[in-house]
Amino acid sequence: MQSKKLLTLFDLSMIVISFVIGMGIFRTPVSVAANAQIPELFYLAWIIGGIFSYFGALIYAEIGSRFPVTGAYYKIFSTSYHPSFAFAINCIVIMTIAASIAGVTLIGSEYLANVVLPAEMRTDQNKLIIAITGILVLFGVNLLGLRTSSKVQNIITLIKIALVLTLICAVFTGGQVQSIPAVFKTASGTPPGWWDYAKTLGVCMIAINFSFTGYSQTINLGGEVKDAKKTLPKGVILGLILIITLYLLINYAYVKVIGFEQLKTAQSIASILAGKIFGPAGYTILSVIIFISVLGFVNVNLLSIPRSMFAMAEEKVIPGVFSRKNSKTDVMSVSLATFVALIIATLFFAETFDKILNYSIILECIGTASSAATLFFLRKKTADLDTKNIYTIKWFPLIPVLFISFTIFVGISIYLADPVTAISGLLILAGFMVIYFISKLFNKKPSTLNAD
Structure with missing residues (x-):
């Protein structure tokens, strides 16, 4: 069954924004400031993160334009690499996003409970009920179809943008603190050299890179975008430009209103x-603001992840039932229900899945670098396409090479900061690849002997 083309440029831009702007920008600036030590490095780190995220947007814009299919984030891996790698990366994405949703909904429900419930009712059980209720409401919205869920997404995202812009306006309300001169110090106490600054930027990039991630998942919706070859790249690029602008402005507001030294703690x-x-x-x-941001993050992933599962089922790496669609609403009902069930189950084991999220940070870099590299394969496989009708990067291959190199740099920084967790993440990736081969071994049909 061919997917209906329902998503417009505006819909797609709102989806990109909700993929990226979640809880991170309300938390990560603290750790970035603490690691940067001086405001010059703090701002430089966010600017570099924005530039390379924009490069990433250009790359995924071309990937989406050349390969506008449902569940493209899985299919670009299976097309360009071995299916075992595609299976492993996407299983990890599914698990970690389920864990992320569980984590942020619990945080969001805690904020909401503190506002709407009396003190004696702010129990963990009631916070869990709020979290599950929010997820189930959005599950119901997504069961109504892409048109309804995308419109709800647009409303949530617009409210989120308006509220972030309102926070930025704190710069104009007065009461800014006087800046205290900050000094960059090395662990040895010796004067810093370029390598000290580079290492510091690398550590800062871990949190910043995580704050900018998510937009690559937009290509999962490529099969349902109107005039996808032109609309999808525009949506990804416009969304990232707005995100970068909001991030730089709110970080400026944090420093001016709170003070750089105070921001560190x-x-x-x-x-x-x-x-x-x-x-x-x-x-x-x-x-x-927090709860609306959480709802946007939950809903956009309920839009995306079932489409990855749909693509995996189409290629028979998971049971075919996950490729079933509702004939009336075109909803991947089984994949959607399974993903929601996984999120709710994860809510009861939040601490365990926090550890998985830590392991996934290095895998995020591997997934980003390897998915960006698929552009080299796709250019060869789609060389027959008329470049006038699709988006193509002007500075190719320079931009992809720079973006992949930057992502590898962040990955190395993660390893240097926490080698045990990084190696554990790699072992998880290897474990899923082993599961793929074992499943293929058991699914082989026994050969029949010819009786002559």
């Missing part, structure tokens, strides 16, 4: 900005 940076604008009601406003 601040507990709730977004609530400080909200307090500057709304006074005592700031925490309530922040809680709304």
